[in-house]
Amino acid sequence: MEIAERYSAGKRVLVEHPAVALLGAVLLYLLSDLILKTANVSIAPWGVHLIGGQLPVSNLGRFVLDGLIVGLVVGLAGVGLSMTYGILNFANFAHGDYITTGAFAGWLTAYIIGFLTLPVDPPFGDIFLFAESSLVSVVNAPVAIVLGLVASGLGTVGVVLLLDRWVYRPMRDKGGIPLLIASIGVALALRYAIVFVFGTSASGVTSTSDIPQFEIPLGDGRIPLDLHEITLIVAAIALMFGVHFLLQRTKLGKAMRAMADNKDLAQVTGIPTERIIRATWIIGGGLAGVAGFLIVLERGVISFNMGWRLLLLIFAGVILGGIGSVYGAMAGGIIIGIASRVSLVWIPSDFARVAAFTVMILVLLYRPEGLFGGVKTA
Amino acid sequence: MSSTGDRRDVSDASVNAIDFITADESLLRVENLDAGYGDLRILEGIDMNVEDGEYVTIVGPNGAGKSTVMKSIFGLTNQMGGTIKFDGEEVSGKKPDNIIHLGLGYVPQSDNIFSSLSVLENLEMGAYILDEVPQDRLEEVFDRFPILEERQSQKAGTLSGGQQQMLAMGRALMLDPDLLMLDEPSAGLAPDLVEDMFDRIDRINEAGTAILMVEQNAKVALQRCDRGYVLVQGQNRFMDSGDALLNDEQVRQEFLGG
Numbered sequence: 002m003e004i005a006e007r008y009s010a011g012k013r014v015l016v017e018h019p020a021v022a023l024l025g026a027v028l029l030y031l032l033s034d035l036i037l038k039t040a041n042v043s044i045a046p047w048g049v050h051l052i053g054g055q056l057p058v059s060n061l062g063r064f065v066l067d068g069l070i071v072g073l074v075v076g077l078a079g080v081g082l083s084m085t086y087g088i089l090n091f092a093n094f095a096h097g098d099y100i101t102t103g104a105f106a107g108w109l110t111a112y113i114i115g116f117l118t119l120p121v122d123p124p125f126g127d128i129f130l131f132a133e134s135s136l137v138s139v140v141n142a143p144v145a146i147v148l149g150l151v152a153s154g155l156g157t158v159g160v161v162l163l164l165d166r167w168v169y170r171p172m173r174d175k176g177g178i179p180l181l182i183a184s185i186g187v188a189l190a191l192r193y194a195i196v197f198v199f200g201t202s203a204s205g206v207t208s209t210s211d212i213p214q215f216e217i218p219l220g221d222g223r224i225p226l227d228l229h230e231i232t233l234i235v236a237a238i239a240l241m242f243g244v245h246f247l248l249q250r251t252k253l254g255k256a257m258r259a260m261a262d263n264k265d266l267a268q269v270t271g272i273p274t275e276r277i278i279r280a281t282w283i284i285g286g287g288l289a290g291v292a293g294f295l296i297v298l299e300r301g302v303i304s305f306n307m308g309w310r311l312l313l314l315i316f317a318g319v320i321l322g323g324i325g326s327v328y329g330a331m332a333g334g335i336i337i338g339i340a341s342r343v344s345l346v347w348i349p350s351d352f353a354r355v356a357a358f359t360v361m362i363l364v365l366l367y368r369p370e371g372l373f374g375g376v377k378t379a
Numbered sequence: 380m381s382s383t384g385d386r387r388d389v390s391d392a393s394v395n396a397i398d399f400i401t402a403d404e405s406l407l408r409v410e411n412l413d414a415g416y417g418d419l420r421i422l423e424g425i426d427m428n429v430e431d432g433e434y435v436t437i438v439g440p441n442g443a444g445k446s447t448v449m450k451s452i453f454g455l456t457n458q459m460g461g462t463i464k465f466d467g468e469e470v471s472g473k474k475p476d477n478i479i480h481l482g483l484g485y486v487p488q489s490d491n492i493f494s495s496l497s498v499l500e501n502l503e504m505g506a507y508i509l510d511e512v513p514q515d516r517l518e519e520v521f522d523r524f525p526i527l528e529e530r531q532s533q534k535a536g537t538l539s540g541g542q543q544q545m546l547a548m549g550r551a552l553m554l555d556p557d558l559l560m561l562d563e564p565s566a567g568l569a570p571d572l573v574e575d576m577f578d579r580i581d582r583i584n585e586a587g588t589a590i591l592m593v594e595q596n597a598k599v600a601l602q603r604c605d606r607g608y609v610l611v612q613g614q615n616r617f618m619d620s621g622d623a624l625l626n627d628e629q630v631r632q633e634f635l636g637g
Contacts, residue, residue, distance in 0.1 A: 252507070255496065258496055259493045265490065266492070267493075271480075271507050272504065272507050
């Protein structure tokens with residue numbers, strides 16, 4: 002009886018929603034393929050490879066870990082994008098370049114401190130322009146890294162506040178589209194201001210020679226993990242908890258949520274809206290800047306368009322999570338990050354972004370408001 | 380009769396009115412107010428006053444500009460002329476967060492709660508301008524609306540319509556305002572809750588808070604209030620005590636459906 006019921010329910014889905022059925026079949030195939038691959042089972046009747054193959058669990062673990070690292074950065078940076086969308090109602094295309102700004106501000110600081118404290122003697126100009134490559138690491142200059150992290154946040158906050166004062170505030174009431182277009186202008190201006198000083202070539206900045214490597218045993222293999230990656234993970238998660246605490250427990254955070262919820266009421270309640278907007282820029286911009294610093298720490302390379310390249314993934318994460326929601330931005334970023342890396346099991350890395358966006362589109366098809374949409378948090 | 384000339388465009392219905400003080404010490408005093416949105420002028424020459432502890436309603440047909448009066452007092456419209464004084468202080472051009480400091484509370488008609496915040500957080504926001512949430516005020520609000528205390532950690536958006544209205548009032552009462560402006564507090568309420576809501580407003584007034592209320596439900600509002608204004612097309616047409624307006628033939632014919 003039960004089987005018959007399930008059979009007929011399945012048949013109904015197949016007839017009424019062929020797209021859902023197809024999608025379900027594809028997901029089921031991918032999942033079983035993954036399981037078979039990690040079990041090292043390959044099914045290839047008559048020499049035609051159907052499903053399965055070889056993928057040590059530890060490799061899969063490394064994909065997930067890579068995805069988590071990318072996802073944490075995307076999620077951290079996405080918080081600001083989602084906040085400014087929720088409170089100012091516009092999609093800020095300059096947000097990616099805030100990441101770049103933070104990366105340059107932070108690493109410049111780390112380099113200068115490294116220059117002062119490390120036994121190196123290149124000309125100061127080489128330090129300033131990152132021409133002396135791979136100088137600092139968590140091990141050889143921890144103070145430089147910490148101060149660089151702080152500077153990445155503070156520097157970005159400064160730039161972001163100036164941009165708000167000069168560009169966005171005068172246009173506050175002009176609507177979302179003019180602001181969006183202005184933000185594209187801001188993005189280009191910022192990016193090429195950075196190019197003007199630092200040039201277009203990518204520079205290696207972190208020293209990886211002496212940093213400890215760890216290995217997490219998993220299955221029959223090990224997942225390699227270095228101290229820079231651990232630093233990124235710890236810092237990003239700590240900052241996310243910080244944002245959570247701010248939003249839920251502090252007066253400022255509650256006012257930010259109130260303003261994202263109902264701007265007009267916030268105004269007549271006496272919440273000083275301009276001050277809240279400024280706080281939003283400070284927090285969102287600061288997090289973007291720190292995210293930029295952290296991703297450079299992990300990848301070791303800094304370049305003028307790194308933030309811009311991340312922006313699409315960030316938008317994907319923010320939209321997936323439900324635009325305007327801070328928790329959605331965090332969760333969406335992590336999902337997008339993991340999807341883009343785990344997809345490497347099946348597709349070449351050039352297509353990793355395609356996988357990330359496919360996941361986003363699929364989620365939106367069934368939950369158009371996003372995962373946390375409608376549950377505005379800030 | 381204290382005739383100060385402020386009532387020049389208030390029609391004959393008020394001729395036999397009891398003595399309404401319109402001296403400078405009025406809590407709220409609106410004189411010759413012109414206001415609207417953008418270039419669109421909605422209010423023309425509005426004169427209005429509310430005394431300490433008084434209960435005043437504004438009634439009139441749709442589109443008469445009733446809500447616009449309140450929004451103008453709160454600085455949310457484009458004021459084109461006239462003066463608005465609260466507690467003797469000019470409020471035109473002041474920002475809402477400054478106006479609130481003077482002791483003026485405002486409950487808009489719709490979207491008057493933060494639906495994604497908890498009930499308690501909504502009330503805390505009501506006291507945002509203070510350094511700390513005044514616990515005694517919070518307790519008073521909870522005494523007045525016990526259901527809010529029961530549901531304080533619930534998301535405000537999940538409350539019923541009547542409870543949301545109570546929360547909106549509670550939020551405005553957190554600062555113990557001298558004047559509470561209510562824009563259609565009965566809108567959207569189930570009929571059996573309307574009476575209850577008006578009873579609650581009576582009690583707020585009895586506790587000493589002056590009320591300025593816009594109400595669609597004109598008959599009930601006029602029964603309850605001390606004094607009413609009838610607004611038509613952005614102008615004061617009548618001003619008198621609630622009872623007098625209710626008994627005025629012209630007002631009844633034109634605005635109260637006979």
